[in-house]
Amino acid sequence: MSALADTEARIASIGKLKAVIGAMRGIAATHSQQARDSLAGYRAYAEVIAGGLGEALALLDPEARADETGTDGPLAVVVYGAEHGFAGAFSERLLDQVPKTATAIYLLGSRATALAERRGLPVAWTSEMASQASGVGEVARRVADALYAGFTRGDFRRADVLFARPSGATQVEACRRTVLPIDLARFSSRRAGPPPVTNLPPARLVERLIGEHVFAELALGALESFASENAARLATMESARLNIEQKLDELSGQERLLRQEQITAEVQDVVSGALAAEAAWARRGPAP
Numbered sequence: 001m002s003a004l005a006d007t008e009a010r011i012a013s014i015g016k017l018k019a020v021i022g023a024m025r026g027i028a029a030t031h032s033q034q035a036r037d038s039l040a041g042y043r044a045y046a047e048v049i050a051g052g053l054g055e056a057l058a059l060l061d062p063e064a065r066a067d068e069t070g071t072d073g074p075l076a077v078v079v080y081g082a083e084h085g086f087a088g089a090f091s092e093r094l095l096d097q098v099p100k101t102a103t104a105i106y107l108l109g110s111r112a113t114a115l116a117e118r119r120g121l122p123v124a125w126t127s128e129m130a131s132q133a134s135g136v137g138e139v140a141r142r143v144a145d146a147l148y149a150g151f152t153r154g155d156f157r158r159a160d161v162l163f164a165r166p167s168g169a170t171q172v173e174a175c176r177r178t179v180l181p182i183d184l185a186r187f188s189s190r191r192a193g194p195p196p197v198t199n200l201p202p203a204r205l206v207e208r209l210i211g212e213h214v215f216a217e218l219a220l221g222a223l224e225s226f227a228s229e230n231a232a233r234l235a236t237m238e239s240a241r242l243n244i245e246q247k248l249d250e251l252s253g254q255e256r257l258l259r260q261e262q263i264t265a266e267v268q269d270v271v272s273g274a275l276a277a278e279a280a281w282a283r284r285g286p287a288p
Contacts, residue, residue, distance in 0.1 A: 004258040011251050018244045024086065025237035028230045034133040035227030036166065042136075042223050046216040053209040054187040059195060059202035073157035074103040076124070076150060078143055078179070078218070080163040080225035081112020082232075083129035090164065090172070090232040091115050094225075097162055097174045104156055106146055108139060108222070109229075124150070130226050140219035144211075147218075151180055163221035164228035172228035179217050182210055 077098055081091040091112035098105060104124035107113050113126045125146045130139045147159055159180040164172040198205055 004255065004262055007251055007255045007258055011248065011255060014244060014248055014251065018241065018248070021237055021240050021244060025234060025241060028233040028237055031133065032166075032227050032230035032234055035136075035223055035230065038133050038136075038223060039220075039227065042216070042220045046213075046220055049209060049213045049216050050187060053206065053213055055196055056198075056202060056205045056209050057184060057187055059198070060206060074155065075099065075101050076104040076106060076147070076156035076159040077102045077176075078106040078147065078159065078161040078221075079108065079112065079116075080129060080161075080222050081107060081109030081115075082229045083109045083111065083131055084233075085111055086236050087111070087229050087233040088236045090229055093172075094162060094164060094174055095119065095121065097176065099160075104150065106143060106150075106159075108143070108225075124155070129229075130222060133223065133226060136219055136223045136226060139222050140215055143218050143222075144215050147180060147214075157181075161218060161221045163225035164232075165224045166228050166231055172231055175221075175224075177217070177221075179214050182213065 079094055079098060081094055091109065092115065095112065095116055098121065103122060105116065105121055106125045107116055107123050108127055109129035112129075113123065116123050127139070127142050127146075130136045150156060151159065158178060160176050161179050162174065162176045165175045167173045200208070
């Protein structure tokens with residue numbers, strides 16, 4: 001294969017890669033925007049649950065409101081990592097934030113799981129991360145069930161959730177907050193009127209609202225991490241697109257030079273042939 005043909009083949013191949021990168025970039029942008037659009041609803045939901053918990057706690061006797069919020073003992077960390085690749089160092093940065101005191105890691109995301117295994121981290125439970133914003137609720141329920149089971153068995157005394165939060169168009173930051181046990185002192189009733197009418201005993205109502213609050217915190221963390229993962233993927237795809245365009249420009253310039261060289265060589269061949277024919281006729285002399 002000539003140098004020109006080889007360059008043309010490389011341009012065609014990189015052009016196809018550019019189309020794939022463009023499609024992945026569009027998907028990442030769509031997923032990130034969908035997640036960002038859903039954040040307001042999830043935050044409002046978490047605020048409603050927190051307000052309801054404060055109202056329900058006001059119905060309990062002061063002695064019944066005493067809760068054990070000790071944090072000494074084994075620590076579990078829920079990490080919302082990346083499910084798919086091409087997200088840069090997204091999972092690495094999250095795993096770097098896992099405290100060394102963690103005795104059990106509840107890890108979401110296939111890519112993050114493979115990385116954690118290579119690092120030898122104490123992974124106690126794994127599951128797939130959401131691939132769509134609509135799948136965040138199911139992910140949060142799986143995590144909640146696993147956490148409650150571990151907490152009930154006494155595997156840990158405190159559980160933190162570690163997730164990424166969007167901090168710009170394509171920037172993310174790692175965040176960590178405690179989800180178990182719940183510090184009930186954080187919730188204060190803002191009730192100014194009569195107590196709410198309930199159909200459940202106050203203690204049972206508080207128990208259910210605590211479970212709903214934990215779910216809301218886990219779902220919100222999952223959604224923010226999903227948005228951040230796709231923002232990181234969008235940044236990676238944008239960088240890849242720029243590199244591809246630069247490479248295409250270089251190859252296009254090289255193609256033009258090779259094509260010019262080929263044309264020049266062909267012209268030289270034609271001229272040389274014409275001169276040789278003219279010289280041959282001159283040597284034969286005039287016809288008798």
